[in-house]
Amino acid sequence: AKSTGSKILVLSNSFSGKGLAPRIAAKLEAGLADGALELPKINGDKLTVKKTAFSNKAFATLELSSDIKVIALSPNAYETKETGGSATVETFAPNIDQTDFTTMVKEIVRATDKVSLPEAEIVVSAGRGLKGPENWGMVEELADVLGAATACSKPVSDAGWRPHSEHVGQTGIVVSPNLYIAIGISGAIQHLAGVSSSKTIVVINKDPEAPFFKVADYGIVGDAFDVVPKLTQALKAYKGI
Structure with a gap:
């Protein structure tokens, strides 16, 4: 600079x-x-x-x-636009000697293979439409197939179904993934504020009047307990899993 x-x-x-x-x-x-x-x-x-x-x-x-x-x-x-410009692109790769750095691991607090929610490119989120924590398995299975992070709405974390670290929304974590799948979430304005930067939003809800459909790129009107397992199986077949 x-x-x-x-x-x-x-x-x-x-x-x-x-x-x-x-x-x-x-x-x-x-x-x-x-x-x-x-x-x-x-x-x-x-x-x-x-x-x-x-x-x-x-x-x-x-x-x-x-x-x-x-x-x-x-x-x-923001959306990427073709401007027809011809800016010069310079590749810069600093020459760093690794011996200049000293690393010491003092403690491993937690190790996990799960995708970090704030950095995830794909997020599978669910709300009260799942009816209880015992039904969360199908959300995690879909997330595993997609290599996604799992998230939830505020009422779900408030009810203790999921940890508050998964709460997405204005009073929780703000995400901006390439794909956000909302399952059984009505779409309160506080939740929408936390996902508005998502590139593509897919909503699955049995209520055709759910506010979330107004901002969705794709919507499926149907019971999550019927749609999600079928979607997971279709993705597994497509990926040959």
């Missing part, structure tokens, strides 16, 4: 981006907007950015007036 005179740096708010963005901003003495939900609006030398705040529990609008600005965009925050 210093060598090219760049004034705006845009990164992905991915796992690595979340670590890089604040370090770069500090090094360049730049303004930072991480978790940006849309492309910034330019007003002269200032940028206005909408982002998540308070651990993804609220939204805030920031105005960056620093000379250099660093923006970390949430995945799927």
Whole structure:
């Protein structure tokens, strides 16, 4: 950035981006907007950015007036468009000597093969339509076939069916996967706020008037106990599992 005179740096708010963005901003003495939900609006030398705040529990609008600005965009925050531009792409691979780093494992708190919910590209989520925790097996089976993370609505975590760490929504975790499958979730506005950046939303609900269908890319009106097992079997057959 210093060598090219760049004034705006845009990164992905991915796992690595979340670590890089604040370090770069500090090094360049730049303004930072991480978790940006849309492309910034330019007003002269200032940028206005909408982002998540308070651990993804609220939204805030920031105005960056620093000379250099660093923006970390949430995945799927905007659609990719062909502009016909011909910007020069330079590949940069720093030469790092591994002996410069010392690593010591003090404690393994938890090891799991499950996909991390905030970073998952596919999320299978379910709500009270499952009627109880004893029926969660079919959600996990579908998630396993897709290589997805599992999630739930707030009423489900409040009822103790699933841990609060799986609660997706405005007061829980905000996700932006490539595919979000909602099973038996009506679509309260608080839940929709946590999934609005998803690239593709699939809703399975027996109530055709469920609000979730209004924002869904694909919808299946049917009983989850009938639809989900059939969907899982079809995916297994397709993948040859």
